[in-house]
Amino acid sequence: MVLTGAEIVIRCLQEEKVDYVFGYPGGAVLYIYDALFNQDKVRHVLVRHEQAAVHAADGYARSTENVGVALVTSGPGATNAVTGIATAYCDSIPMVIISGQVPTAAIGQDAFQEVDTVGITRPCVKHNFLVKDVRDIAATIKKAFYLARTGRPGPVLVDIPKDVSAHKCEFEYPKEVSMRSYNPVVKGHQGQIRKAVQLLLEAKRPMIYTGGGVVLANAAEQLTKLTRLLGFPITNTLMGLGGYPASDRQYLGMPGMHGTYEANMAMHYSDVLLAVGARFDDRVIGNPDHFAEEPRKIIHVDIDPSSISKRVRVDVPIVGDLKDVLEEMIRQLEANAARPNPDTLGSWWKQVDEWRSRECMKYKNSDEIIKPQFVIQKLWEVTGGDAIVTSDVGQHQMWASQYYRFDKPRRWLNSGGLGTMGVGLPYAMGAQLANPGAQVACVTGEASIQMNIQELSTCKQFRLPIKICNLNNRYLGMVRQWQQLFHGERYSESYMDSLPDFAKLAEAYGHVGLKIERPSDVEGALREAFARKNDLVFLDFQIDQTENVYPMVQGGKGLTEMILSAEDL
Amino acid sequence: MRHVISLLIENESGALSRVSGLFSARGYNIESLTVAPTEDASMSRMTIVTTGSDDIIEQITKQLNKLVEVVKVVDISEAAHIERELMLTKVRATGKDREEMKRMAEIFRARIIDVTDTSYVIELTGNQTKLDAFISAIDPALVLETVRSGVCGVGRGDRILKV
């Protein structure tokens, strides 16, 4: 069948079973929009800013096992998309971004709305393509989806000049992709896995440390099985929350800068550390020299060899898809009668429970003023712990991660690697579209929400009943906290004056707005909001302005040198 | 430590900038980088001379391998290998310097490939140290310009980089 390049683009998306594309039209993609108009399989979500298109597609991908798709025009459309692309790249999210480009003959002429999109995005994509011939579109899009979802996932950009989208050729969607230069390892090395299992069985102070890879690999089930089989304590990074049920006894909470005392102590003093799909981020291990002071054997399972021995030297590297590797570990353990010594493990647990008894997540609640932690605990109760929670970046993000207990993967969507303020609402849009019946809450701050507030309009158009929980402290709270602790209380530009009345603003967009000022009104407001099944409700919680996030490991300090609460200051 | 990394990469436009961008973005050193198509025109071969600790070199090879268009990477300096570089030097050659330059070229087994009344162009191939030695052996006041190709290299014997 002979089709135009634009029609081919849409046919490819259909072949990939894409149900939603998040985008914004413009000159260079007019043919593609025309082809979208003539079909109804691929639905288009018109956002109000290209950054939000990419974030929404990213949120869609995070909340499902699918590739998110965004469509933007050349020039400013593409540059607006860059923050979204970089955000997805830092958290290894599978996405395909299609961008329009000026006609081939105009490339390099400083044409209207011309930027070197492939050049600008190169450092923040897994790969990108400029398609110069209509006959290459189908094969390129096929490759883009394949690259996005296999190996270590990531965003892939396909730049299509306007004339290429107008040219015609015969359409056939390739059945397979083969690239001699790209063959991600799936199966872990048997011998290495055997070595790892042996180490785990002999460990005296074992610890399991897992991350976003478990979510990306859809391997929560395997992880849970292995962890129970071994009986070891486990921690999930900010990206890995829900990879292991947070309400389980073996779970110690999150590690790192704002992690729990018990998780950090157990990481630090473990003699065998099993790292699975986690990349020893600087926010997790604190000062690497301090971390290296305690001798321990590290087993590291990751699909990306470059994640291994990057910041921390590893003793048993295992490259492969962690689902496959975990299954093999389980198989070897089940085929073997040996189990960790119950006495040694018992005394290790005694130590861990002693750390746990410090109750580092305790906070002083108040009858007078709303505490942010309390709002999150109530949110957890009201939603039965079963909502999809998105967040922005700041203190509210940390409180959401600490006080909402995630028992399942793909329920917690946030920007960990890039820490992009403004993702919360678009993530919620993508998640709500992907999971129409689900309760979706966006935990945000008065500063972050304003970075993509225009999307309230998109939510109206697509009837997305998101519940926005604005933890309004009238401060760039996370910045204020650092200024208080490390910059002599000089609050340089961290105060937010002239805030809008968010409830009224929500109403102006056609939504429901509530302003909550008393602790006693928190639960009622949340219940009312979630009872409104068809409405977006903007809950503007006026919280304690000076609350800080604890525990905290200061930059440059070791994992065990934690500030547990304000009293430690 | 100095390392010589050879790689095969798909001969696509932009492939070179992916590699050079990687080095600049991650703050790795590049002493020299050469690239040209191989006998199979769909692939280019690059030779990169870099320096760094073992950890950095390990990351460099891992990061290079991670580039989607890179087909294969080897650190040829890990074992027996050969390195060659080409240098063209234009020197002032008048009066007694004419004879002297010719003599130096002979000593280094270089060739004079262009001659005018006042200058020679001298072609010299060898490893880096040999080219450096030649440059320091001749009178710097006589050097008009030099151009070096950067190092290319292959492993000895059975060590073959091919798909």
Ligand SMILES: Cc1cc2nc3c(=O)[nH]c(=O)nc-3n(C[C@H](O)[C@H](O)[C@H](O)COP(=O)(O)OP(=O)(O)OC[C@H]3O[C@@H](n4cnc5c(N)ncnc54)[C@H](O)[C@@H]3O)c2cc1C
């Ligand atoms: C304000 C703020 C505070 C933060 N504080 C903390 C904190 O206290 N604690 C914390 O943990 N984080 C914190 N972070 C997040 C932190 O910056 C990192 O984003 C996060 O720790 C990285 O998580 P990860 O190690 O799980 O890696 P991810 O970025 O999730 O990487 C996943 C890893 O899994 C691998 N992988 C992917 N798929 C597979 C597969 N199929 N098989 C095998 N491997 C696979 C990838 O190659 C990669 O190495 C904070 C962020 C912000 C913005």
Ligand SMILES: Cc1ncc(C[n+]2csc(CCOP(=O)(O)OP(=O)(O)O)c2C)c(N)n1
């Ligand atoms: C786009 C962007 N700009 C700046 C920052 C730096 N930053 C991190 S947290 C923060 C404050 C966020 O304030 P708010 O959304 O009100 O959340 P709070 O910390 O008060 O809960 C800032 C400015 C960032 N992460 N992202």
Ligand SMILES: [Mg+2]
């Ligand atoms: Mg705030």
